[in-house]
Amino acid sequence: MHENNSQETLRLVNVTRYVMPLREGGSLPALADADDGFSYVLKFKGAGQREKALVAELIGGELARRLGFKVPELVFANLDEAFGRSEGDEEIQDLLKSSQGLNLALHFLSRALTFDPGASQVDEYLASRIVWFDAWITNVDRTFRNTNLLIWNKELWLIDHGASFLFHHSWENWEKQALSPFGVVKDHVLLPWATELERVDAEMKAQISRELICRVLEMVPEEWILASRDTETAAEAREVYAAFLMKRMNNSSVFVNEAKDARKALI
Structure with missing residues (x-):
């Protein structure tokens, strides 16, 4: 994980289950479960704009939170290299392979x-x-x-x-x-x-x-x-x-x- 001299960082979770893609389009975010027992909207570094979208998501989301807006918790989400091998959809499997390692996720707001x-x-x-x-x-x-x-x-x-x-x-x-x-x-x-x-x-x-x-x-x-x-x-x-x-x-x-x-x- 990113070395950070500051005390401020995001929590790190490990993704345990890919549940479903959330919408069509270039970025293909997904609903996923993590090892802390919560569900997240997972943003993949292997998608569309790649890491730049995650950089923008993190900076924008955390600035918004610090300025008093309501923003779902952002976490670092680790994808193990073995994750997704059993995924049947070839496009999703490619996305998971290219996103191994550190990704970004937002806490899923159930029934929002x-x-x-x-x-x-x-x-x-x-x-x-x-x-x-x-x-x-x-x-x-x-x-x-x-x-x-x-x-x-x-x-x-x-x-x-x-x-x-x-x-x-x-x-x-x-x-x-x-x-x-x-x-x-x-x-x-x-x-x-x-x-x-x-x-x-x-x-x-x-x-x-x-x-x-x-x-x-x-x-x-x-x-x-x-x-x-x-x-x-x-x-x-x-x-x-x-x-x-x-x-x-x-x-x-x-x-x-x-x-x-x-x-x-x-x-």
Whole structure:
């Protein structure tokens, strides 16, 4: 497991049973059981965007938790090399083989309901905070088509941040990306309720520090960061993520104004 000088890390579980794929698509997340007796939504490093999706999932999910959002517990999930040999589906067997070792999983919220924007009311302050957060981390995947929000115990829970941090797919232009207005905010499922973006902008910036960001970045396994060979060292990559997030926060008016303008266009 990733060597971490900090006391903060995720729990490690061993996957004991592949239960079922959860939806069609490139990433093929699965419902799986682990040796701690709980069920998890397992995200595979061998899928679609490979380790980059897990890096984004961990950073996005843990930042969200530390900023007070409801997020299912994230854990490191170990896949033994013998796991999945009896799996009949060839595509799934290939996925399991290419994902041996350390993966990421979210605690499965049993009986949670998918958020339905047509049948739900959302607190405007919470909606504004989520829209701000997603624009900050450039999360493109919280739309009407795929809300990535669950209702569990009558509360709104955030899931699936693997499509965040667009810049890390084209590493060289991260500074330009940090100043982008994030035009896809117009498709955000909670934008119609996001009436308090200015208030939230000030509050979120007061909550976020470089120290908080760096604590989360230290949780990301070096093997995931270095898998794509974008940087020579994990420390260098972490510095870019931290600089991106700080630069984006310090220029938040760029994406806040974009969100406000997009919201006006809805009315």
